[in-house]
Amino acid sequence: MSHFKLSFRMLRRDWRAGELNVLVLALVIAVSGMTTVGFFADRVELALSRESNQLLGADLLVISSQPLPEHYADEADRLGLAISTVTKFPSMISNGENNLLAEIKAVTEGYPLRGRVYLASRTSKTQTPQSEIQVAAGIPQPGTIWVDEKLMTRLDLKRGDWVDVGDIQLTVTELIVREPDHSVGFINMGPRVMINAADLPDTGLIQQGSRIAYHLMVAGEIKEVQQFRDWAETQLTKAERIEGIRDARPEIKAALERAERFLSLAALASVVLAAAAIALAVRRFTQRHLDGCAVMRSLGASQRQLFYLYWYYFIALGIIASSLGCLIGFVSQEVLTHWLTGLVETALPWPNGLPAIQGMLIGLVLLLGFALPPILNLRSVPALRVLRRDIGLSNAHSITGYLLGLAALSLLFIWKAEDLKLGLYIVGGFISAIAIFGCLGWLLIKALSGLRHQAGGAWRYGLASIHRRAVSSVLQAVALGLGLMALLVLTLIQDDLIDDWHASLPPDAPNHFLVNIQADQLDSLHQFFQQYAIEQPPLFPMVRGRLIKINGKSVSPEDYAHDLHAERHIRREFNLSWASQPALDNRVVQGSWWNEGTNEPVLSIEQGIAKTIGVKLGDELTYDIAGSHFSAKITSLRKVDWDSFHVNFFVVVPTGLLENYPVSYITSFYVPPTEIAMIHDLVREFPNILVVDVAVVINQVQQMIQQVSQAIEFVFLFTLLAGFAVLYAAIASTQDERIYEAAIFRALGAKREQLSRAWAAEFAILGGLSGLFAAAGASALGYVIGHHVLRLDYTFNPWIWLIGFLAGVIGVLAAGLLGTRSALSSPPLLTLRKIG
């Protein structure tokens, strides 16, 4: 019979006999937990990006100041992507004697590809944005125009009126309340209108030299969109660029990335738990199969034969259990999705298959990683064991086993985290936790056993048991400690981190920016704020300058032809500001901030832009500010939290250096939705000030935080289940020993109660020990993850110690007593006979 066939037969027999329950349970929970998280996180991520893409009106934009060549649309079409175009330009709109400069947006069928255009309801009498709104069914018909409230009011229009747009007249048919791509970028609060692109040629407004932005909107499946992006990036001319939501809005980018990290953290926590459960279950498996292997050796099986027997056995087991796990994972994430309808407004896109493949691989790698050395071990079981049961195995291989398993796990982490840094941090934390827990556990067990002479009754026996099973006990405490640590990180720390995240964007986060405030307007603006009882927001000075030299060498946009992003920065003017202290949401990551009062020509630059334009600490930058040159040396690089929605600058210099240059001011503040009318008054009173409304973006990010928090809580259920698997596996790992022990004790006349009290003491010590390990590990891990990975200030939660300790004691005690109930109740003679 081939090895494979026999392996499979043995697997079937063991499975049927219930020998594999713990191992299969651990594997299935591990894989299903991870695939659920994977599938679900994947879908939530897709949904979140898609929701954010509504702010763009599409998944991707190709933008140009020249009409876009056909091949972009052709390629998008070839890839099966939805396309639509938008042409934007400023022009005068007139109605009789009245005319007004407005932004015209000419759209084609399909616009917007993501999100919706909201119109004031026709049934509404007031025609204001606050009245009832409805979703537009399409785009303006040729010959018609949709206008916003500002234009309607200023030109005194009503539906059915005619307006002149260039050479043609269009009928006003709808009042636009909101369109998706309105909020992106710094947009003047000027009026805007929407027309059908078919009318565009007749307007005669498209002429050489007109300031026109041509947008090609693209939307579809992630993979195709990415394919399109990759292709399009090779085609771009200088006039063209590509924008996804992450390019357009650094705040959304930062929030999305943080959300992704949170979710992968949840997934990784279940990997730790799974690994601990599998390691314990494999250990139990090996112990229970020692006799069988010895018998097979005495019956003539060679080492090679035994190895292949168990090798195929474990591969088959891994495939079966992982497939089962994937299936359960898929079903449960479907259930989860149904529960969470309403969690995300858009329908959740169909998940891709990657989590299933990952689940299979993780199941196999974990199982084989932890099982391979024990298999190697099993094949060398001395056949003499059939005559003398006391002959066992050396522990050498089991240590290799844990090392190989850990190595496999580490690789998995780094792969699964899709983020080398996060992966390395967790692997590092995990391995040091094991080492520290192991050593501490050993020392503590030795120290505690010294106390047993002072302890009475049950405690003495409990301590003695832990000491006698020192290796098992340390292993159990480490595994339980790790499991509990993952749970604590997920519950408490995740809660704290999410709270911190919420706090980083409070409900009254600034949602309006005022740009271009002149120095002589500061007083009247101050009064204006007083009048509306709005707290005076901090004003930041801003000087605009073009970067012309780096280290004395002239730079021009042409030098950056290879990098369009950089080229745009060089071509445009930089906003420079001054400050004596770094802003609260800025962190100096290289170099150091200047001493207050310095008049050295130095500057601090944001690290992202420094990388883009290729400058480093010590470089000297020269700006052309209104015709005069200003040079300063880079003495620090800053990391800016763009999702804080505070005013931030790429370049900041010490106070006193730029005061003589033409300066304007910028500020940001919170306007409650009910007070929005105040903005209209502000625009009227200070017509030169640019108002940027980021309420929609803030709302989007806040919603995202909310959604991710909820998603994590659901995902946590699986991690909890995985935690139970660890508990079960840990208790089961000493089950056989306990059954035997119980039989002997009861044969010697011990009462059930005495035995169960002694075991309770043992479980309580074990649980307390692992609870303390877990609390220590979770605090450290929480700090590292919060600080280095999620960039949040994590504050230590002192309760974690008490909660960890109690959870350990209660959890292990309850599970232990439940798990050993059958050991207590089996008749001693039967057990002793069985053992032989």
Next chain:
Amino acid sequence: MLDHLVKQPILWTNALTKQVNTGDKQLTILQDIDLQVNAGEAVAIIGASGSGKSTLLGLLAGLDLPTSGKVHLDDVDIFTLDEDSRAALRGKVLGFVFQSFQLLPALTAIENVMLPLELSAASHAEATARRLLDRVGLAMRLHHYPKQLSGGEQQRVAIARAFATDPKLLLADEPTGNLDSATGIQIIELMFELNREHGTTLVLVTHDEALSQRCSRQIRLADGRLVQ
């Protein structure tokens, strides 16, 4: 001619010695054992507890290594072989019956009997196992797990397993040690019957004088030496 075949030794040892280190001193468990077992014989190895019986059995089966000396099994000097080759030889030549039955708990009665046949990739494993279990009176218990069988029944399964590969030599280690006397007698009857039917050579380790008398020859061990 036939006589010659019958007289041919299937198992013989030469100056077989086993010593173990117990901390500071060497403990001699077996000393210069020379014995010979001819094909078709039933030999009892008897001795008190601790006399070295089980150690001798382990060495005869090549499950353990001697400190010095030789064991020839079926004309093979087994300690010149590596462990895997010894295992292969065991699979071909030996059958075992243990005191503690050593059935695999996850396997049913029939599967336990099939196991050695499956390991040697023999055909008709199931039919052979069925026939043997029927022979030992367990036709109705084929699909029971060891824990669902009484001690006597478990040992019957073990006997059926021992004969499954049609071994030349059956090694039995205190086969009645875990059984009550009535059941023990039945088991011994069964073992001797099968031994006759299969023409197997039997080496039986026991401390039970009465049982040893059922064998054609007795070898007595005391303090690791043959005393007769």
